[in-house]
Amino acid sequence: MTCKRKVELGPRSYSIHIGPNLLSSLGALCSEEGMEGYALLISDDNVDKLYGETAARSLREAGIVATRMVVPAGEESKSHEQLIRIYDAALAAGLERSSFMIALGGGVVGDLAGYAAATYLRGVRYVQAPTSLLAMVDSAVGGKTGINLPQGKNLIGAFHQPALVAADTMTLRSLPLREFCAGLAEVVKYGVIADPSLFDVLERKSPEALMEDDALLEDIICRSCEIKADVVRKDEREGGLRAVLNFGHTLGHAIEQVAGYGVYLHGEAIAMGMVFAARLSEQLQGFPAEDTARLLRLLQHLRLPVARPEVSWPDVAAALSRDKKRAGGTVGFVLAEQLGTVRYGCPVPADVLERVWNESGEPWSRSKE
Ligand SMILES: NC(=O)c1ccc[n+]([C@@H]2O[C@H](COP(=O)([O-])OP(=O)(O)OC[C@H]3O[C@@H](n4cnc5c(N)ncnc54)[C@H](O)[C@@H]3O)[C@@H](O)[C@H]2O)c1
Numbered sequence: 587m588t589c590k591r592k593v594e595l596g597p598r599s600y601s602i603h604i605g606p607n608l609l610s611s612l613g614a615l616c617s618e619e620g621m622e623g624y625a626l627l628i629s630d631d632n633v634d635k636l637y638g639e640t641a642a643r644s645l646r647e648a649g650i651v652a653t654r655m656v657v658p659a660g661e662e663s664k665s666h667e668q669l670i671r672i673y674d675a676a677l678a679a680g681l682e683r684s685s686f687m688i689a690l691g692g693g694v695v696g697d698l699a700g701y702a703a704a705t706y707l708r709g710v711r712y713v714q715a716p717t718s719l720l721a722m723v724d725s726a727v728g729g730k731t732g733i734n735l736p737q738g739k740n741l742i743g744a745f746h747q748p749a750l751v752a753a754d755t756m757t758l759r760s761l762p763l764r765e766f767c768a769g770l771a772e773v774v775k776y777g778v779i780a781d782p783s784l785f786d787v788l789e790r791k792s793p794e795a796l797m798e799d800d801a802l803l804e805d806i807i808c809r810s811c812e813i814k815a816d817v818v819r820k821d822e823r824e825g826g827l828r829a830v831l832n833f834g835h836t837l838g839h840a841i842e843q844v845a846g847y848g849v850y851l852h853g854e855a856i857a858m859g860m861v862f863a864a865r866l867s868e869q870l871q872g873f874p875a876e877d878t879a880r881l882l883r884l885l886q887h888l889r890l891p892v893a894r895p896e897v898s899w900p901d902v903a904a905a906l907s908r909d910k911k912r913a914g915g916t917v918g919f920v921l922a923e924q925l926g927t928v929r930y931g932c933p934v935p936a937d938v939l940e941r942v943w944n945e946s947g948e949p950w951s952r953s954k955e
Pocket residue numbers: 630631632633636659660661664691692693694695697717718719720721724725726727728729730731739740757758759760761762765852
């Protein structure tokens with residue numbers, strides 16, 4: 587079975603296909619959307635080994651002349667160095683304005699290839715073929731692309747919507763469990779911001795059982811994409827509402843920055859951030875304490891961290907205020923009123939932030955793996 591959704595953005599609208607073995611029909615899906623001729627298939631070295639040939643064969647069968655290009659796996663590849671390598675490969679492969687790029691991989695490849703497509707020849711079309719759960723439920727949809735600078739994550743980027751998203755759920759079978767659980771953190775987020783029934787679904791199965799339940803996984807990914815697509819449709823460039831997608835991210839980003847990238851996976855930092863945001867919500871929005879407890883139990887059930895990490899509050903507070911300066915002094919927290927209803931742009935007094943941080947239990951640590 588395949589589930590199909592649409593991101594409605596006028597001339598920038600596109601389809602999201604979710605289902606098993608979609609990589610074998612990637613070429614046909616591209617052709618249906620009018621993408622033909624020359625293409626650059628970008629992947630990382632883990633994913634290319636596993637799925638590069640299947641994707642390339644499918645493109646060939648559809649008459650698309652695809653050149654494969656591989657970047658090292660990991661966040662470090664969201665760099666100028668890899669971006670230049672992509673431009674070089676695109677030029678060598680003869681990509682023109684009418685050509686396109688394909689991001690085959692997790693969020694790192696998606697963000698990097700998407701930014702390359704946004705800037706090469708002032709913009710060419712691109713396809714997101716996500717292979718990590720995080721990319722399927724979050725980063726492949728919505729058109730945020732970018733790379734990092736030594737000073738911080740995602741500081742260079744562009745909004746550039748893909749022309750197509752094709753998520754082959756069979757690829758999740760090879761995803762390491764820790765990465766899978768990190769992706770589930772974003773699904774929990776959708777539960778908090780829009781659809782508490784996702785909580786019921788996730789509470790019933792262990793992550794291992796979920797990983798093998800293709801039909802349920804497809805439903806969860808589909809629902810997550812639906813929620814994200816709806817938010818993006820209403821606020822493509824994050825003028826306001828799109829900020830709700832950042833529930834748990836304000837603190838999560840600060841934790842990632844202070845701990846050093848790679849210590850916590852993105853989803854793990856977001857899990858800690860969501861617990862923090864829930865506690866702030868209790869104090870400031872009347873969010874029920876039993877719902878914070880439910881969130882905490884669910885995250886633990888999904889093998890995600892819930893307690894305060896081993897980083898110091900002054901460092902975290904400094905990272906939060908740097909974030910605020912970058913956004914012109916307007917970063918507010920996304921807080922929940924109840925499961926399924928959140929408000930964005932909520933100011934939180936500094937003393938409340940510090941008190942809730944101090945009340946967040948024993949530090950939780952995970953050494954760099
Ligand atoms: N653009 C957005 O809206 C958005 C949203 C959220 C996160 N992001 C970005 O996404 C990135 C994180 O994405 P991620 O968690 O997918 O990380 P990732 O791309 O680094 O992938 C995680 C690891 O899993 C491997 N992998 C991916 N798919 C696999 C598969 N099917 N089988 C085996 N191994 C596989 C990768 O090689 C990598 O080692 C961050 O850079 C973050 O900033 C972007």
